[in-house]
Structures are given as structure tokens and as C-alpha cells.
Amino acid sequence: MFTEEILAAPPVHVPVGILRFNTCGSVDDGKSTLIGRLLYDSKSLLEDQLEALERSADLTGGGAINLANLTDGLRAEREQGITIDVAYRYFATPRRKFIIADTPGHVQYTRNMVTGASHANLSIVLVDARLGVIEQSRRHTAIASLLRIPHLVVAINKMDLVGWSEARFHEIRGQFEAFLPRLDLQDVKFIPISALHGDNVVTPSVRAPWHPGPTLLGHLEGVHIGSDWNLNGFRLPVQWVNRPNHPTDARLHDFRGYSGQIAGGIVRPGQRVLVLPAGLVTTVKEIWTYDGSVPEAFCPQSITLVLADDLDAGRGSMIIGLDHHTGTGTDLQAKVCWMHSRPLERGKKYFLKHTTSTVQAVVTELTHRLNIETLEPEPAPAALAMNDLGEIRLRVAQPLYYDSYAVNRLTGSFILIEPGANATVAAGMLLPARAAVKPEMGDFII
Amino acid sequence: MTSYHLDHLQHLETEAIHIMREVAGEFERPALLFSGGKDSICLLRLAEKAFRPSELPLPLLNVDTGHHFPELNEFRDRRAQQLGAKLIVRRVEDAIASGAALPAPGEVSRNRLQIPVLLAAIEEYRFDACIGGARRDEERARAKERFFSFRDSFGQWDPKNQRPEIWNLYNGRLNPGDNMRVFPLNNWTETDVWEYIRQEELEVPSIYFSHRRPCVRRGGQWLPVNAILPPRPAETVRDLVVRVRTIGDIISTGLVESPAATVDDIIAEIAAARVTERGSRADDRASEAAMEDRKKAGYF
Numbered sequence A: 001m002f003t004e005e006i007l008a009a010p011p012v013h014v015p016v017g018i019l020r021f022n023t024c025g026s027v028d029d030g031k032s033t034l035i036g037r038l039l040y041d042s043k044s045l046l047e048d049q050l051e052a053l054e055r056s057a058d059l060t061g062g063g064a065i066n067l068a069n070l071t072d073g074l075r076a077e078r079e080q081g082i083t084i085d086v087a088y089r090y091f092a093t094p095r096r097k098f099i100i101a102d103t104p105g106h107v108q109y110t111r112n113m114v115t116g117a118s119h120a121n122l123s124i125v126l127v128d129a130r131l132g133v134i135e136q137s138r139r140h141t142a143i144a145s146l147l148r149i150p151h152l153v154v155a156i157n158k159m160d161l162v163g164w165s166e167a168r169f170h171e172i173r174g175q176f177e178a179f180l181p182r183l184d185l186q187d188v189k190f191i192p193i194s195a196l197h198g199d200n201v202v203t204p205s206v207r208a209p210w211h212p213g214p215t216l217l218g219h220l221e222g223v224h225i226g227s228d229w230n231l232n233g234f235r236l237p238v239q240w241v242n243r244p245n246h247p248t249d250a251r252l253h254d255f256r257g258y259s260g261q262i263a264g265g266i267v268r269p270g271q272r273v274l275v276l277p278a279g280l281v282t283t284v285k286e287i288w289t290y291d292g293s294v295p296e297a298f299c300p301q302s303i304t305l306v307l308a309d310d311l312d313a314g315r316g317s318m319i320i321g322l323d324h325h326t327g328t329g330t331d332l333q334a335k336v337c338w339m340h341s342r343p344l345e346r347g348k349k350y351f352l353k354h355t356t357s358t359v360q361a362v363v364t365e366l367t368h369r370l371n372i373e374t375l376e377p378e379p380a381p382a383a384l385a386m387n388d389l390g391e392i393r394l395r396v397a398q399p400l401y402y403d404s405y406a407v408n409r410l411t412g413s414f415i416l417i418e419p420g421a422n423a424t425v426a427a428g429m430l431l432p433a434r435a436a437v438k439p440e441m442g443d444f445i446i
Numbered sequence B: 001m002t003s004y005h006l007d008h009l010q011h012l013e014t015e016a017i018h019i020m021r022e023v024a025g026e027f028e029r030p031a032l033l034f035s036g037g038k039d040s041i042c043l044l045r046l047a048e049k050a051f052r053p054s055e056l057p058l059p060l061l062n063v064d065t066g067h068h069f070p071e072l073n074e075f076r077d078r079r080a081q082q083l084g085a086k087l088i089v090r091r092v093e094d095a096i097a098s099g100a101a102l103p104a105p106g107e108v109s110r111n112r113l114q115i116p117v118l119l120a121a122i123e124e125y126r127f128d129a130c131i132g133g134a135r136r137d138e139e140r141a142r143a144k145e146r147f148f149s150f151r152d153s154f155g156q157w158d159p160k161n162q163r164p165e166i167w168n169l170y171n172g173r174l175n176p177g178d179n180m181r182v183f184p185l186n187n188w189t190e191t192d193v194w195e196y197i198r199q200e201e202l203e204v205p206s207i208y209f210s211h212r213r214p215c216v217r218r219g220g221q222w223l224p225v226n227a228i229l230p231p232r233p234a235e236t237v238r239d240l241v242v243r244v245r246t247i248g249d250i251i252s253t254g255l256v257e258s259p260a261a262t263v264d265d266i267i268a269e270i271a272a273a274r275v276t277e278r279g280s281r282a283d284d285r286a287s288e289a290a291m292e293d294r295k296k297a298g299y300f
Ligand SMILES: Nc1nc2c(ncn2[C@@H]2O[C@H](COP(=O)(O)OP(=O)(O)OP(=O)(O)O)[C@@H](O)[C@H]2O)c(=O)[nH]1
Pocket: A025, A026, A027, A028, A029, A030, A031, A032, A033, A034, A068, A081, A082, A083, A084, A103, A104, A105, A106, A157, A158, A159, A160, A161, A193, A194, A195, A196, A197
């Protein structure tokens, strides 16, 4: 089965870099088919997966394989022919590793689209060439913009059904270009494809000589991936206090470390840091890791920080560098994507989870709601309904230490949780704070 | 100049450590499911990285189906002891003896019966979160999993109604009786797992490596000859050089013919493989939605 020859082969070339992308767009635009096509044509499917695909074709498809079945992993999805929740797939070409999130188009499952998109470096918005731009195309594009996904591909799909008309392609491109200036997207690429037949997905299409390229995969392999992380201001949200309390080992008896994942910047032993909310300045004594002490650590590494002084800090505290202070306050302004059927209204209370701290929050103002038709903000709506995007103000029970989402995704984002049902009801992106933190005391002296 | 860049494995590692610490920070009574298989071996190393120099703040739990490979149980016990971790084992045999689990007439497989045993252990210890080593690339129902996967008081997964999971902000809030399953390895592939085992120089049970073993041809695959379902006269039995790619029960784990004697060999073999890891598990091939159905009933 596996020959000696294969085992003796030189190690495979390890691809550099990972691109995380998601597919979005309206229901039936062909997102799952596209993912299936990408996997199929890039030879990323193995024999048992192909066999399973063929088996299900005999049962349901009258013999033709249904590429969407590769990601539509739930029975209800296959029965209804729609995607309900995100499916994640992993594949690699010699040039890159990919993590794909195939997200649902159905408006009822927009929350799952947001889930898949929140990790993406690139979003592919599919448009059915027959229908052109419709509400879900605009909504998903607006969500991609709100989440600040750096790259967007508009894949105009089902070109086979419009006779590969170049005029139709440009017409839809024009519909997009009309509203893109109202959004915050830097890099947008248009590609005409047929997911069903494979044109311009992995192989260039002979039916669209007017499209200069690249193919979709070519673009995915070539697009620049910048760093997702902010290396400017050091931030360590404390997840867990590491106290071995060892009864006999003297060193471990006194060990007290603050464990967390660095959410911004770089840290070195000897560096002065501010511990919040205590507001006290101290020095980093050691960066402890399982693999030994390190001279330096950076975002998004997971570390355990040992400080020179014993202070009051625990889960929900934030340790920051002195060069770039975070904003702070109890009155927050944020953009939100509302994800629950019970609407967001003024005066409602939620739990707000920001980094590692969860606090109570009350909605004090609905500033505006984005009209998905015009992509213009409508001031002072009475409520945000499920799938609405808007801007709100919140008051929190304890001050938050945060950055704006535009500056740092990890310290600028939050979720709202409804008390009782515990549902996650909103994704929030913080706008800049009006005040920065100030250390209470210059130096911490015991 | 330093480049502030994490490679692929470092990236997966920090994501997983973050998730483990969220569990320790947000739950009262977490546990870690440890089977001795390759994925849970990685989980244990990640737990060490997350929590050392402290003791692991959570016990290890294993449901022993009674059909385990003996090599696996020996390894499981030894590894738990090396780490100074508390290991809780609950046995399907005991549940059958006490009437807590009822085999259907003629039901030999322990696939279904392990579910009530797991749920009973969760109830007995009042675990509010269980960390497991499942990965999204294993199977297409698992491809739908969240990192924090909510289960109701019957242990059920409701894939049509999962909590949204945005950025790395996990919602761990539960009502009494609810339970969270947590999957830090969600984004890992089979290759990632072996590359991590190589990098960390982790010991794995010997059956992952090539060895000689009597095998019986059944359902299109080679299964180990075993006392539970001994070969029938019409069946072909061979002495083969094989290894396991994924470990299930001894009556359902397909063996692959392989000369792979080292972790490097295994990584090369996977790169050239023509079938997926779970292609060798009879329990998954039972139907189109076998995994989804088991997960809905409380399986991992
Ligand atoms: N003719 C043609 N049909 C296509 C093309 N791409 C997809 N389809 C068909 O469109 C239908 C919907 O495809 P899916 O891939 O399930 O659509 P989806 O966007 O994933 O839908 P949701 O996930 O439910 O939002 C299927 O019948 C596909 O075969 C294409 O390029 N040409």
C-alpha cells in the first residue's frame, strides 16, 4: 500500500503562510459548490471522500455529484440543499495553507456568517449573475467592511447561465462599485466564474477570453497577507493566575504568574508595565513559558508574566506597556451586528465580554442603523432587529480598558450575552475612547 | 532583527493554550478527556504549556469501553502518572453490570453504550466543561463545531442552533445542568498533530507505529484479530505489517499496511495518503450521518 519509495521521498515543501477566507453572499449563490469545486479541482479530496460524494449522488442527485455536499455536513443541510452553519475546511497548495469557512447565505443564519467571517483575512462575496446585487450581497459586504477584513473578492458566479456575457459582468461590477465608496474596504477584486463547471476557479476559462485573469485560486495564492496583530502597544489581558502553592519546593511556593495571550505589542523582562484596574506601575521580572524563560514575547503568544511586585491582579485585569496607553471609560461607543430575534432596545441590560473580563452593560442610546438598501446610516432607530448593523452607546458597570477596533481587534472587540438564556446576541466593535488611562501613582513602592 | 512572526504550529499552539486557560478561568469544574490517542496526547502537552508550573487544574477522564487496545490503556495510565494528574476511568462494563447501560439484543459494539457512561460521569462529578481532542478536519459534521460547544442537560448538541462565536471571545455562560464541550484542536489537521508530536518529542502508544499482527478482512478493511469477535471460518486471516491511523475500539479500527516506524515516516505517509484518517473507522462509515447522530446524543 505505502511503498518504501514514498517513505524515502524528500520531505514535502512546507507551504509558508496561512490564508483564512470565507465565502458569503445570498442563499443559493453557489458558495458551497464553489468550495467543493476548489477542493475537487485542486485535488485536495481523497478517495473515501470522493466515494462518499458519489454514493450520495446516486441517492439524491440522480447520478450527478453535488459538490456542496462536501461542506454541507449536516443532514438537514443536505435535505434542504442549504447551508445552516459554518463548515471549516483545511487545504494546502504548494504555495499556501488555507482555512476555509463556508458560511450560510440564508438571512436567518447571518450570525453564523459573522462567526465564520470574524477570523477571515479575505472574504469571497458570491453573486448570482442572473440576479445581480441583492440585499444579502450588500449586507455581507457591509459586514466584511465592519469587521475590517482586509481583502474582498466579488465572484460573479453562474456565468454559464448568462452566456458568459461580458456586458453582464460589467453591469454587476458597476452595481458594486456604486456602493463600495460608502464602505471601508481597501482591496476589492472581481472575478467571473462558474462554480458548477469550474471556470476560473482553479483553471482559467476558455469561455471568458475577455477576463485577463487571475483565477480565483491564483488570486488566493498570491494575495498579500499582512499581520493580523498589532505590535505597537503591549497588552496582556490576564486569563488565569498561576499560583502553584507548592508545599515543599521553595521557588514554586512563592511563584505567582499572570497567564494570558498577548493581545498587542511586545514585552521584555525589565520593562515597566501598568497593571489595571489597580493603576499601579511595576516591572516585568520574568517571562515564564513551559519551554523556559524567554527574553521577549509578542502578540499573539501565550505566556505567564512574573512581576517584581505582588499586586492585586486577577482574571479580567489588564497589564499594559507605558508607551501606548489604552483608552478607558464606562461610556462606550460601538458599532454592532445584532444577531438575535429579540431586538436591541434602549435600556436593555446585557453581559459584555471584552478580552477576559465580563461586566454588566446597559444600552443608553441607539445612534444609528445602517440601511442595507442604501448603505446610509439612519439616525436614532427605535430598535435594532436581527441582522441589523448599527451604532450604539453602552454604559458598563466597571471601566473597560480598551482600544478602538480599528487599532486593535483583540482589545477593541466585545460580545453581548443575554442574561438568563445566555445567548450571544451581538458582536461589537469599539470606537475610540474619549480618555486614556493614567497611572494613579508614579511608582509602586511596598 | 527578530521577526515577530509565528509559524503555523506556534499559531495553533497559542490558540489552543488560550482556549484552555479560558476554560480554567470561566468554569468551576472542568475535566479533560484523555484517551491515550494522538489528539489527546497533544491536548495534555498543551495543558502543561497552559498551566505549568502549577499542577493541572483539571482531572483527566476516560470512558473505557472494555474494547480498548491493551496498549492504549497501559499508555493512558502511565502518562497520567508521569504528569501527576488525577485520572478518572469509568467503564462501560460496570454500567452494563449495574443496569445503567443496556445493550440491545446482539449489540456487541460499545459505540452507543459509551455515551450514557460519559454523561453519567459528567453528572457524577458535576463537570461543567469537558475538553476534548476532536478536530474539524476529521469528519464533516465535526467541521461544524465551535470551540465552545454548548450541550443541554441531556448532553445533546443542537447543530442548527449553535451560539455564534466571534473572534476569540468565547461565551462560557451556563445554566445549571448545562455543559460545555471544548475543542482546542478544532483547527488542527492530522498532519499538524503529527508535526506537533515530532516537535514536542511526545511519546505515543506503540500501535501507531508499524508492527506485525494477525488481521482479519472484514467490511473491506483489515481489523486486528481479537477475542470479542474472533475470525469466522470463512474469513481471511493474515499476518500483516500494519499500524493504526486513528484509534477506536479493537473491533472497529481498520489497520493500514505500513512500514512507518518513526514519526517522520508517519508524516511522509500521510502526505502521500489517498484516504482520510477516518476512512479506517467502521463506526463512521455506518451511515451518511453516523457522526452527527452520535454527537446529537452526547458523543464528542
Ligand atoms: N448553472 C450553475 N449552477 C450553479 C453554479 N454554482 C452553483 N450552482 C447551483 O446553485 C445551487 C445552489 O448552490 P449552493 O452551493 O448550495 O449555494 P450556497 O450559496 O452554498 O447556498 P447557501 O449556503 O444555502 O446560502 C445548486 O443547485 C448548485 O448546483 C454555477 O456556476 N452555475
